[in-house]
Amino acid sequence: MRDSVFFLGKGGVGKTTLSSALALALARHGKRVLVASLDPAHNLGDSLKVKLDGEPKNVEKNLDALEVNLAWWVDKYLEESREQLKLNYSYNMTLNLDSFFGILKYSPGTEEYAVLWAIEDIHSRLAPSYDFVVFDTPPTALSLRFLSMPTISGLWVAELTKLRERILKDRQTIVRLDPDSPVAKGTVDKSDDKVYGKLGSIRTRLAALEVLFSKHSFMNIVVNPDQLSMYEALRIKDELERLGIPLSALCLNKHGVSEAAYELPAELHHLPKFTYSFSRDGIFTRDDLVSIGIEPLMNHILSERKTTR
């Protein structure tokens, strides 16, 4: 069932505002909702007027919110790997590799993976208690990287699995020909090989995330009435198409904020469009958030969900 909602777009277009507004509207409509910020520079709590952390906090009836702590996820993950490494490796080897872990948190891809681990945790541990999970995402670059990660990593893992199978097959042949070979002391069966097992579990997890993004989510692009955010929306559309992730709606936020001319790209015309006028009085309370007119988008999501159930 489609129960996750993502808002994507250029930095500052209003993803947090629309995420909070939709979550509030759904909650006041009687749905149990969790709104989660994946942005390392959180402001979901500021928007909802509640101090948030990594665990769900009740905002009002039917609505919980959390701000994912990416640094905590990276540290947790590295610590678990380090402990496993100490458990499996001989002392001397561990001593050489241990110092290595200190710098791994800064290696490319780690932050994107931390977002994936957080989404996986929310989806498996928390989502069953809610009707909807609304994700407020980081700006485009990081969002596209974490959305593409399951597909790209999946390709790598598939190739590594094939190579591992070939290694295990060679080991089996050697042991069959020469049962006294040193190879016999190691693992020769797929069922005993921890590397093969780990590759399998990584593949399963990545496939589940791929399905979540492509089949169980509403992906909404947020744009402002300016050409730059439109160009970025096009890039998001192209990238998501490449990944096989369908778009659900286009949200034109801050309509009327300027008189500058802009043009909605033809490639985005087919998407259901929802417009939100710029609020000159500002948005200060949760009631202000609901009053921006989010109901049409909410109804669109509710009706789409019914048809895909």
Add this chain to the structure above:
Amino acid sequence: MPLQFGHILKTTLKTLTQVNRGKATGILDFELKELENIFTLLILGGFAGLPSPPSPIAIELLPYMEKELIVLIARADLAQDPLGVLMGMLEID
């Protein structure tokens, strides 16, 4: 005396069988080590500038790859003379 002769014969046959088995698996063993080396290089190559999967995948697999790392280090030692190793294995002088 016959018992001792039988024992010697048995040991000799066992040794000969083992030598033949070793020869039969030698090339396969070489291929296996190369594959294990390539597997490790593919996973950990990112740390040395080679194309590789995102490093978090390497971190997940690393705790189970001690043997492969030892092969990688041993292979690196032989990297100076790979042809020599191959010729030696094929018994070409």
